Amino acid sequence: MAKVYSNVTPKNDNLKPKDETVRFLLNYSKALSVINYNKLKFEALLN
Amino acid sequence: MLRSLLLTTKSNIMKTELIQDAELVSNYIRGDESALSVLIERHKQKIYSFIYSKVYDRDITEDVFQDTFIKVIRTLKCGKYNEEGKFLPWVMRIAHNLVIDHFRKNSRMPKFDNAGEFSIFSVLSDSSLNAEKSMIKNQVESDVRRVIEELPEDQKQVLLMRMYQDMSFKEISERTGVSINTALGRMRYALINMRKVIEQNNIILTN
Numbered sequence: 470m471a472k473v474y475s476n477v478t479p480k481n482d483n484l485k486p487k488d489e490t491v492r493f494l495l496n497y498s499k500a501l502s503v504i505n506y507n508k509l510k511f512e513a514l515l516n
Numbered sequence: 517m518l519r520s521l522l523l524t525t526k527s528n529i530m531k532t533e534l535i536q537d538a539e540l541v542s543n544y545i546r547g548d549e550s551a552l553s554v555l556i557e558r559h560k561q562k563i564y565s566f567i568y569s570k571v572y573d574r575d576i577t578e579d580v581f582q583d584t585f586i587k588v589i590r591t592l593k594c595g596k597y598n599e600e601g602k603f604l605p606w607v608m609r610i611a612h613n614l615v616i617d618h619f620r621k622n623s624r625m626p627k628f629d630n631a632g633e634f635s636i637f638s639v640l641s642d643s644s645l646n647a648e649k650s651m652i653k654n655q656v657e658s659d660v661r662r663v664i665e666e667l668p669e670d671q672k673q674v675l676l677m678r679m680y681q682d683m684s685f686k687e688i689s690e691r692t693g694v695s696i697n698t699a700l701g702r703m704r705y706a707l708i709n710m711r712k713v714i715e716q717n718n719i720i721l722t723n
Contacts, residue, residue: 484565
């Protein structure tokens with residue numbers, strides 16, 4: 470019994486986003502530019 | 517003494533991390549794209565596990581993670597970020613709100629997932645034929661038409677009226693001017709003759 474209780478549940482170290490998600494975010498960030506015009510903000514996605 | 521030393525070290529470490537985050541954020545706002553990459557690398561595991569611990573689904577976690585950082589990027593680029601030094605808690609708050617949004621959306625529109633034993637796709641089926649089967653079907657149908665063309669004219673006429681125009685034998689007999697029995701007989705001979713032709717020529721008419 471003691472053994473059962475002392476069993477440590479295997480920790481899932483693989484909990485991280487896919488590389489492509491991260492890559493997408495970085496590309497999105499590069500593509501997004503905010504243009505200020507007379508207190509108005511315009512978002513433009515330039516690819 | 518030792519304890520206070522430890523505490524100072526700890527607070528120093530925390531400070532460096534905080535300063536670094538804040539510095540990275542302000543660098544990023546000033547246009548340094550690589551700063552964002554460092555921030556994501558540094559915090560991605562914490563944020564990802566936080567979302568996963570709420571939704572328990574890899575794909576949804578991936579989506580929420582992505583939406584979180586899209587929001588982060590837009591807020592930073594618009595210059596609306598003002599919580600300097602508290603980058604991670606701020607991102608966590610955004611993630612938390614998006615998780616809530618996700619559950620709200622899902623309670624309005626529950627979806628079937630295929631994780632359980634019951635799969636919706638075992639019940640639903642696509643009745644349309646696939647490309648190969650529909651080609652075979654066309655082939656079979658044109659073979660049948662060619663066989664029909666081989667029949668004597670009177671038999672062919674009855675068969676076409678019965679099978680393709682869906683007429684009753686009464687209607688056929690009226691149209692062709694013969695008795696119902698004759699029409700029935702012609703139909704019978706038409707089928708017998710077709711079977712003969714099919715057998716002789718080894719035509720396969722199955723899909």
